[in-house]
Amino acid sequence: MKNCLENVRKNTPLVHNITNYVTVNDVANALLACGGSPIMSDDQKDVEDITSICGGLSINIGTLNQNTIPSMFLAGKQANKLGHKVLLDPVGAGASALRTNTALDLLKEVKFDVIRGNISEIKTLAYGSGSTKGVDADMADAVTEDTLDAAVKFVKELSGKMGCIIAVTGAIDLVSDSETCYVIRNGRKEMGRITGTGCQLSAVMTAYLVANPDHMLQAAAASVCAMGLAGEIGWSHMCPQDGNATYRNRIIDAIYNMDGETLEKGAKYEVR
Amino acid sequence: MKNCLENVRKNTPLVHNITNYVTVNDVANALLACGGSPIMSDDQKDVEDITSICGGLSINIGTLNQNTIPSMFLAGKQANKLGHKVLLDPVGAGASALRTNTALDLLKEVKFDVIRGNISEIKTLAYGSGSTKGVDADMADAVTEDTLDAAVKFVKELSGKMGCIIAVTGAIDLVSDSETCYVIRNGRKEMGRITGTGCQLSAVMTAYLVANPDHMLQAAAASVCAMGLAGEIGWSHMCPQDGNATYRNRIIDAIYNMDGETLEKGAKYEVR
Amino acid sequence: MKNCLENVRKNTPLVHNITNYVTVNDVANALLACGGSPIMSDDQKDVEDITSICGGLSINIGTLNQNTIPSMFLAGKQANKLGHKVLLDPVGAGASALRTNTALDLLKEVKFDVIRGNISEIKTLAYGSGSTKGVDADMADAVTEDTLDAAVKFVKELSGKMGCIIAVTGAIDLVSDSETCYVIRNGRKEMGRITGTGCQLSAVMTAYLVANPDHMLQAAAASVCAMGLAGEIGWSHMCPQDGNATYRNRIIDAIYNMDGETLEKGAKYEVR
Numbered sequence: 001m002k003n004c005l006e007n008v009r010k011n012t013p014l015v016h017n018i019t020n021y022v023t024v025n026d027v028a029n030a031l032l033a034c035g036g037s038p039i040m041s042d043d044q045k046d047v048e049d050i051t052s053i054c055g056g057l058s059i060n061i062g063t064l065n066q067n068t069i070p071s072m073f074l075a076g077k078q079a080n081k082l083g084h085k086v087l088l089d090p091v092g093a094g095a096s097a098l099r100t101n102t103a104l105d106l107l108k109e110v111k112f113d114v115i116r117g118n119i120s121e122i123k124t125l126a127y128g129s130g131s132t133k134g135v136d137a138d139m140a141d142a143v144t145e146d147t148l149d150a151a152v153k154f155v156k157e158l159s160g161k162m163g164c165i166i167a168v169t170g171a172i173d174l175v176s177d178s179e180t181c182y183v184i185r186n187g188r189k190e191m192g193r194i195t196g197t198g199c200q201l202s203a204v205m206t207a208y209l210v211a212n213p214d215h216m217l218q219a220a221a222a223s224v225c226a227m228g229l230a231g232e233i234g235w236s237h238m239c240p241q242d243g244n245a246t247y248r249n250r251i252i253d254a255i256y257n258m259d260g261e262t263l264e265k266g267a268k269y270e271v272r
Numbered sequence: 273m274k275n276c277l278e279n280v281r282k283n284t285p286l287v288h289n290i291t292n293y294v295t296v297n298d299v300a301n302a303l304l305a306c307g308g309s310p311i312m313s314d315d316q317k318d319v320e321d322i323t324s325i326c327g328g329l330s331i332n333i334g335t336l337n338q339n340t341i342p343s344m345f346l347a348g349k350q351a352n353k354l355g356h357k358v359l360l361d362p363v364g365a366g367a368s369a370l371r372t373n374t375a376l377d378l379l380k381e382v383k384f385d386v387i388r389g390n391i392s393e394i395k396t397l398a399y400g401s402g403s404t405k406g407v408d409a410d411m412a413d414a415v416t417e418d419t420l421d422a423a424v425k426f427v428k429e430l431s432g433k434m435g436c437i438i439a440v441t442g443a444i445d446l447v448s449d450s451e452t453c454y455v456i457r458n459g460r461k462e463m464g465r466i467t468g469t470g471c472q473l474s475a476v477m478t479a480y481l482v483a484n485p486d487h488m489l490q491a492a493a494a495s496v497c498a499m500g501l502a503g504e505i506g507w508s509h510m511c512p513q514d515g516n517a518t519y520r521n522r523i524i525d526a527i528y529n530m531d532g533e534t535l536e537k538g539a540k541y542e543v544r
Numbered sequence: 545m546k547n548c549l550e551n552v553r554k555n556t557p558l559v560h561n562i563t564n565y566v567t568v569n570d571v572a573n574a575l576l577a578c579g580g581s582p583i584m585s586d587d588q589k590d591v592e593d594i595t596s597i598c599g600g601l602s603i604n605i606g607t608l609n610q611n612t613i614p615s616m617f618l619a620g621k622q623a624n625k626l627g628h629k630v631l632l633d634p635v636g637a638g639a640s641a642l643r644t645n646t647a648l649d650l651l652k653e654v655k656f657d658v659i660r661g662n663i664s665e666i667k668t669l670a671y672g673s674g675s676t677k678g679v680d681a682d683m684a685d686a687v688t689e690d691t692l693d694a695a696v697k698f699v700k701e702l703s704g705k706m707g708c709i710i711a712v713t714g715a716i717d718l719v720s721d722s723e724t725c726y727v728i729r730n731g732r733k734e735m736g737r738i739t740g741t742g743c744q745l746s747a748v749m750t751a752y753l754v755a756n757p758d759h760m761l762q763a764a765a766a767s768v769c770a771m772g773l774a775g776e777i778g779w780s781h782m783c784p785q786d787g788n789a790t791y792r793n794r795i796i797d798a799i800y801n802m803d804g805e806t807l808e809k810g811a812k813y814e815v816r
Contacts, residue, residue, distance in 0.1 A: 017294070020302055020309075020312070021312075021565040022295040022296050022297055022298060022312050023300075024565060024566050025297060025566055025567060025569060025570065025739065025740070026297070026789075028566055028739035028740075029565075029738065029788055029789055029792065030396035030531055030736065032737050032788055033788050033789070038566075039636070040564070040565075040566050040606070040607055041607065041636075041640070042607065042609065042610060043607075043609035043610060043642065044610070045610070045640040045641075045642045046608070046609075046640050049639065049640030049641055049642065050636075050640050053639060057674055061757065062312070063312055063313065063314065063315075064315060064318070065315035065318075065339060066315060066316070066317070067339070067609060067610065067611070081644050087785050088291065091309070092313075092322075095315070095321065095322060095325060095357070096318050096321030096322050097317075097321055098315065098317045098318040098321065099318065143682060160528060171400065171599070178502055189816065192300065193304050193305070193528070194304065195297065195300035195301055195304060196297070196300075196312065204595070207403065211412025212582050214578060233785075239678065241505075241509050241522075241525060241526075241527070241529065242525050242526060243525030243526035243527070243529050244305050244525070244528050245298075245301055245305070245522075245523075245525050245528070246521050246522075246525050248301065248789070249521065249789035249793065250785075250787075250789075250790075252787060252788065252789035253785060253786050253787030253788070253789050253790050254785075254787065255787070256737070256787025256788050256789070257787050270276055292584070293568060293584075294568050294569055294572055294582075294584050295567040295569060295572075297569060298569070302729065310809065334582055334584070335585065335586065335587075336587060336590065337586065337587035337590075337611060337649055338587060338588070338589070338611065339611070364583070364585075364594075367583070367594060368585070368593030368594050369589075369593055369595060370587065370590040370593065371590065465576045465577070465800070466573065466576065467569065467572035467576060467582065468569070468572075469558060512753075512799075513777075513781050513794075513797060513801065514797050515577055515797030515798070515799070515800025516573055516576055516577050516796065516797070516799050516800050517577070517746045517792070517793035517794075517795075517796035517797050517800070518572055518793050518794075518797050520573065529764050
């Protein structure tokens with residue numbers, strides 16, 4: 001954990017983000033806070049050049065449109081060609097046909113190192129659009145202590161099937177390849193009352209992947225712990241009159257001030 | 273007032289926003305702060321699906337473009353078909369032909385429950401583009417104690433003509449159907465030095481409409497009082513070195529922490 | 545310096561921004577903080593109307609796309625026709641062919657009063673795309689005390705060649721026409737850990753130009769001093785747990801609270 005964080009600070013990984021306009025400013029500041037460097041670019045004629053000078057690419061479909069969807073494919077393929085780390089955040093997969101299909105098509109044409117989403121988005125990708133609702137009867141819609149065993153099995157199998165790391169974030173976070181699953185219990189429920197902590201995590205995770213190319217599973221897990229821990233530290237600095245706007249700032253501030261020791265001590269995870 | 277706020281917190285209304293990229297992050301956080309839940313989507317192939325899973329739609333034309341304008345019509349019609357609450361925030365109507373015409377066309381093809389804007393935007397919609405400057409000779413360009421009687425008459429008549437609630441916000445806020453007008457004196461002038469308090473209000477108001485379908489006028493008025501009161505409470509927590517950036521956060525924080533009692537006691541309104 | 549700031553507060557210059565969606569909210573709040581007023585509009589059918597009612601236009605290519613690029617030309621030409629102040633912020637020129645070429649094409653078709661960027665962007669514009677790497681062998685990639693003489697010579701010459709004021713910001717800032725160069729040493733290196741301080745400066749600078757049409761070089765320099773000084777004042781209000789998110793707010797707050805006296809005393813510059 002410690003090393004993963006320190007490698008980000010040492011290497012200042014440049015991350016290309018094709019992301020939504022809702023949370024993009026927080027994404028940029030979170031990347032800067034963790035020690036990375038952000039570039040945003042989503043035009044079809046711009047993305048190949050931009051992704052070429054970066055170390056990683058984070059694709060977030062939160063406000064996808066007809067102009068940016070082709071850019072996601074172009075950038076993804078170019079990043080693949082150059083051996084860059086590539087992450088998919090399938091925001092809203094399952095909520096519309098366009099989102100579901102775009103995510104599924106991206107999975108066909110681009111090789112991702114990590115897919116990071118909530119359980120509902122990840123299940124949509126696992127089962128395809130509109131299909132086989134029965135399949136997920138054995139797994140509830142949230143990862144809780146009660147459903148944990150089934151959830152761990154699910155993400156390991158999905159990782160094997162997809163050929164990439166799967167990161168499911170929620171009350172309990174799971175980060176898994178086909179053999180190993182990090183079960184992470186950092187974070188606070190109040191983080192759900194802020195827009196964009198998931199988007200921020202996707203970008204920060206990409207920076208961790210770039211800076212730790214030989215330990216990607218660990219790096220992805222470390223970024224999840226760091227984000228959750230930042231949520232805990234940020235909360236500890238809240239005053240009675242503070243709400244979600246201030247909390248948003250406090251979390252990014254906590255990422256900014258976090259060192260390897262703090263992460264090492266504060267990370268709450270088990271490996272299954 | 274109290275009930276209106278509490279119904280939002282109880283029902284967590286999901287609001288689809290087609291909105292501008294300037295204030296979108298604050299809009300999302302304000303919606304979360306009041307107890308609602310935001311989704312942003314503006315692509316023509318995405319908006320019908322997304323609006324279908326929501327309870328309300330807020331259309332804000334602040335940074336309209338050739339891609340998002342058709343989405344506004346598609347989403348509006350779909351929301352109408354499903355009986356969802358729909359609000360129009362005609363940002364900049366009167367400042368450009370595109371904005372004025374888009375707002376007027378939307379009014380023709382989509383049934384809105386509320387139009388919320390400043391007096392200049394609302395007058396543009398009332399009198400159409402480029403026409404009849406003389407008509408508004410009897411009403412000044414700001415709602416003040418001096419022009420209040422004429423303004424109340426104007427919004428009541430416009431509400432009757434338009435067939436929807438009209439909310440005019442400014443130094444004094446008016447929220448009216450054809451028979452009743454709430455005259456609201458919450459808020460602070462410093463809110464005008466922050467970008468986006470109007471956009472936030474439009475989204476929050478939509479959440480209030482969704483959660484209080486049988487008392488829409490009251491709900492719209494309650495949301496205006498809540499936003500203005502948040503401006504007052506937020507200001508009371510300002511330190512000497514604070515400015516508009518911190519004030520922005522303090523207002524959203526105040527929305528987050530506001531309960532029904534606080535709104536009931538703090539709301540300053542009369543009904544005419 | 546003092547007069548330049550006070551003229552902004554007195555005149556509330558309206559600035560049209562065609563800018564990126566990453567930092568646009570901070571740009572709007574920074575403009576409001578300094579005493580200006582922001583309008584954002586980037587659609588081809590909207591920009592000519594909008595720019596016509598403003599006093600200045602700030603074009604920032606940070607997230608340029610096929611829809612907004614033509615808008616930059618249309619707005620720029622319209623602003624030229626009306627004699628408005630026009631500023632170019634060539635974000636990422638040199639990082640992609642699209643950015644470099646768009647900036648160079650804009651320079652051909654639009655008359656700019658100021659180009660503001662970092663040294664790498666400005667050098668790209670000076671030497672054109674892909675050309676003559678050898679030319680800048682005599683000037684390092686950062687403006688430091690060691691390279692200052694060469695840098696001052698470079699910006700003066702470039703200003704003469706381009707026919708506009710050149711503002712290069714970095715550890716040391718240079719603001720120059722062909723004869724005079726302000727060398728400015730305000731600011732803090734931690735500003736680089738926040739996204740958007742450059743974008744904010746471009747918009748604020750445009751407000752300063754509009755409010756001080758007869759002293760543009762001074763006005764541009766004053767805005768650079770003001771932004772840097774805000775970075776210093778904002779930093780002085782930071783607590784140990786604060787990070788870049790809070791710093792972002794503190795800087796805008798400092799712009800909001802700055803008066804002419806404070807700027808006069810705090811500005812650190814020499815004229816060469």
